[in-house]
Amino acid sequence: MKREIKITNDGSKTLFINELNENYHSHHGALQEAEHVFIKNGLNLINDYEINILELGFGTGLNVLVTINEYLKTDKNHIINYFSLEKYPINESEINDLAYFKLFDNPELKNIYQKIHSAEWEKSVEITKGFTLKKIKCDFFDLKNIALPKINLVYYDCFGARVQPDLWEKPLFEMVANTMDVNGLLTTYSSKGSVRRILQELNFKVEKKQGPPGKREMINAIKL
DSSP states (O other), X not given: OOEEEEEOTTSOEXXXXXXXXXXXXXXXXXXXXXXXXXXITTGGGOOOSEEEEEEEOOTTSHHHHHHHHHHHHSOOOSEEEEEEEEXXXXXXXXXXXXXXXXXXXXXXXXXXXXXHHHSOTTSEEEEETTEEEEEEESOGGGGGGSOOOOEEEEEEOOOOTTTOGGGGSHHHHHHHHHHEEEEEEEEESOOOHHHHHHHHHTTEEEEEEEOSTTOSEEEEEEEO
């Protein structure tokens, strides 16, 4: 599918798929959305020494970068193992054009951005001390066949239900739930009533949170 670069309202870039009429990130602000949903309402709520993160899906790599940026602000007295699924990786030209490292003040992030995207698929790669990334090229529904440690935090960042409704139905959420540890957190930009009901059926405690710019609500769900 053909993709093009677009500028979102906070000045950060995203990819747009013409065929689906769908952005990879919110047009209100790609960076703002990632930091609000996955850092403020995700990573910053986890206190475990070893944090295993599962992301659906890798996309442009922005969520990995904002996670590392936040990690580098801490005293790094914990470690992060980050697993990210993606069926359609972006290409080198798109990686260079997005240049997300320019959004941050930390000069380390230029090299880190390059390491994220050059990391070999299917292998665990230490991107920076204490932070390991494993990119897995697969369909999300292959998750049941992937060996993972117990997951503490899920970034549920699939394309919207308008274009890929099957990604927001019970079978995939059940696979994700089966990877998670008790008290694990799933965070997503979605606030659909059907999603809340599915998660409740799967024994999650679901909480509606204030959404990122341009969106009234989002969901946090804790596995009981």
